[in-house]
Amino acid sequence: MIRFPRYVETLAWAAFYIACVIFAVTADSSPPEYRAVFIEHTAADWVLNASHDYVPGRPIPVSEPSPFFAKGWWRPEPDGRWGKGRLNTIILRPTSDLPSGSKIAGRADALIGGDQPNQVIAIRINGNEVGRLTFDVRRRSQEMKLPLPTAIAAGSQVEIAFEATYVATPLELGVDQDSRELGVRLQALTLLPPA
């Protein structure tokens, strides 16, 4: 019978726990929808087998689970949906053409208060900036109606990105007990073809 030195037990425990850490960090055989919501955060809602097809002119539902909300959004609330962190994206696929002259329209507000008296939100469509919204204590919420940079063909993927200049938690700002990192809140959004 082979007799190992006693320190082998210590080494075995150390190796076991290192293996556990490696396993925890690297093992992932989760289904795509789980991975998108819980690990990669590329989808904001648990909507199984949902399509990204979007009928132009219809409001994007901001107060209920929707497949369009991709990276960087908190849960839907009755007053709209807060962006999580700096970059918040929406991905959709229009079912009909959005010709030149189409617009993105909606309403948004932003976290203002404490050490954060203003906020600027850049709006980009497929990487092209279409406009900026500036918020301050006197203008916490505003309507937007901005032209799309180019025509968009039916069936092509559209990424609408909202980028906040500042991100903070209401708790850090001392204005509320909410500890979520917030930038912009989307209250309504629609892609409008020309009338």
Place this chain on the structure above:
Amino acid sequence: MDVLSGRLRTLVLAAEVGLGTLLFFFLVYFVVVTFLPANVRSLDLCVLDCYWYGAIATDGYSAVPNIMTLQTRFGFFPAFPIAASLLTDLTGMPFKIAGLTLNACFSLLFCWLVLEYRSELGLKSERDALTFLTVFLLSPWSLYNRVPYSEMLFNIGSLATFIAWRRKNYPFAAISGFIVSLTRFSGVLLPLALCLELLIPDRGNALKLLVRPDGKLRALAIMPLGLVAFMLFLYFQTGDPLAYVHAEQVGWNQGLRNPFTTLWGGLWAGPSTQYSVVAFIVTSLALLWGTHSHRIPVSLALFAWLAPAVAITSVLVAQPRFSLALFPIYLIAPAAPRGLRLALIAVLAMGQAAFLFFWLQASGTLQ
């Protein structure tokens, strides 16, 4: 004969303090539900986390997340729902009753352990042990030890681990430590605290322990296996061994944050966060004083501080629960002069009654 009568006396005392404090809780409960108009109170003690434990105990972890909140069962450790589920299967009682019964039994066992092994906890006399038990079980935050939450299992598991460790009963310490780390994530902090207590005063022997491992090292290594087992289970259930962490992140907004900004912001954000900050500071100071005055064993103080401190690195919510529902902080109570002790017990008991009143009214919003 003396040993036997001593044991019997301990059992009787444990039953007296355990049942007495339990009776107080349910007396207040019945007063509230009897005398308050039905429209301003609820009969249900099972709110918030209890709902999740009940769901797990009833049909396991296989359920899709809540589509509005993305909260999911993977955010909860399994030891308490397993125990409640076993009791449900054995007796046929519903989860809520099983959970309450389980916690009542655990609290009686807790009292017996404290009285039987008080010297391991640094309690100098039987009177000190009774004071500690009364203050702990009548404190407002012991409501979490009564309702079907995992707090009581966590407390008794930690106490049993500590006592077994101090009595050099390493196999038992390993088993109960395993249960603690299967009860809550912060359970893995107990072996860490025991390890630090072992190594810091005796750094010279650390290398010796590593070269010639014994029951101590084995027990410390086995204790976190509860967490490892849960991670393995999650991997087979979801494909993600860190599903617990991800569920907490997405569903409950947990995540690594600067604890100092969290505490500072919490001081100004409103009464609920101020209450959380005060709970953490009071706990920290009390544990520091308790350690300094040798009223609280170092490892228990460290454990009772690390558990809420880890939570502070994420969010402030539920901080009073994490800080004040754990038992070590109450070990300082016997140090108070007699008059103050009695006043403290009375104030805490009134606090528990008030907390229960709000719990039933507001379904646990005072977390």
